[in-house]
Amino acid sequence: MPDICVAICTCDRPAGLESLLDGLARQQGGLRFQVVVVDNGTLSAQGVALERAAAGALSLTYVRLQERGLVAARNRSLALARESGAPWIACLDDDEVPSETWLSALLARARETGADLVYGPVLPDFEVSPPRWAVAGGFFVKTGEIACSSNLLLRTAVLGEDPRDWYQPAFGAIGGEDREFLARLERGGARAATAADALVREHVPAARLRLGYMFQRGLRDGYAEVTLLRQASKAPARLGLSALGVAAKKSGFLLYHLVSSLASSAHFASALADLGTICGIAMCLSGHRRRFYGASGDPAGDDGAAAAACAPLSDRARP
Structure with missing residues (x-):
């Protein structure tokens, strides 16, 4: 039985998946781990996955999923x-590469704190020299x-028995599914901690280094906010008031950042x-439907979770 099973989702990023698997093959610490790759892209990544398995670098299972x-x-x-029987599940996105001590650092932190969820830092690996605003x-x-x-260790025992209670389909086209799922696990009693040395690097394509991408990222977050509120309350009036409250708060931030933009891009x-x-x-409140994930026309090619769509843990009691 493995100590950890690494769960990877991939969608039309064969080069990214190759780099990720190479990073896993370089893991240090003597842990027994298996890898599962679920591919639901338009192009199969089976060749990349099986090549690593055939070389004996990884114990790997590849599954082709038709559902987008x-x-x-x-x-x-x-x-x-x-199904692997591993007591821990580690998650990565297919545009990331883990450090050589990634798995051992996550597991060490989990054992040290008794946490059920352990998050690690993700640093950018820019495709081109980034503009000043992106770094600042x-x-x-x-x-x-x-x-x-995107950098997560999860105790298998905290998963519910029914997969329909895991990531929710309502977020499939907009993102924010991890924000809702992980927050729900914590409300159910799961404890969280951070492993500062469990480092992962994320490929940032040039398309994301444009100011227009920031607007699109915010647009996606707006849809995610309304969907989160809709999951929490089915009453239209309450949903509308809560969403307006979020919009009002964002309006305050908008004014602050506009004034401050005179000094900083x-x-x-x-x-x-x-x-x-x-x-x-x-747009979401008015019923306008929009797809941010799984669309071939996505200018950012962003199929992974973005920081802006994640839940702040400032109010969490940390071990």
């Missing part, structure tokens, strides 16, 4: 990982203080994201 969408892939990967604003850095599935980027969130809230 990130939620379907995530739930299938968790189900396969649970820290928009592509995840410190491990947010609940994300990073504040202007933040203002665009705030404006996008306000627009996303309004």
Whole structure:
């Protein structure tokens, strides 16, 4: 029985998956781990996955999933990982590469704290030299203080028996599914901790280093906010008031960042994201449907979880 099963979802990123698997093959610490790869892209990544398995570098299971969408892939990967019998499940996105001590650092922190969920930091690996605003604003850095599935160790025992209670289909086209799922686990009693030395690097393509991407990211967050509120309350009046409250708060941030943008371009980027969130809230409330994941026309090619769509843990009691 493995100590950990690493669950990976991939969608039309064969080069990214290859780098990720190479990073897993270099893991140190003597842990016994298996890898499951769930692929629901338009192009099969089976060749990349099986090449690593045939070389003996990894104990790997590859599954081709016809159902599109990130939620379907995530739930299938968790189900396969649970079937492995491993007491722990580690999650990565297919545009990330783990450090050589990634798994051992996550597991050591879990054992040290008794946590059920352990998050690690994700640092950017820019495809091109980034503009000043992208670095100054820290928009592509995840410190491990947010609940994300992009660098996660999960105790298998905290999963419910029914996969329909895991990642929710309502978030399949917009993102934020990890924010809702992990917050729900914590409300159910799961304890969380951060492993500062469990480092992962994320590939950031040039398309994300444009100011227009910040607006699109904010737009997606607006849709995610309304969907989260809709999951919590079915009453239309209460949903509308809560969403307006979020929009009002974002409006305050927008004004602050606009004034501050006179001194820093990073504040202007933040203002665009705030404006996008306000627009996303309004569009979602009005019934305008939009797909951010799984669409071939996605200009950012962003099939992974973004920091802006993750839940802050500032109010969490940490071990």
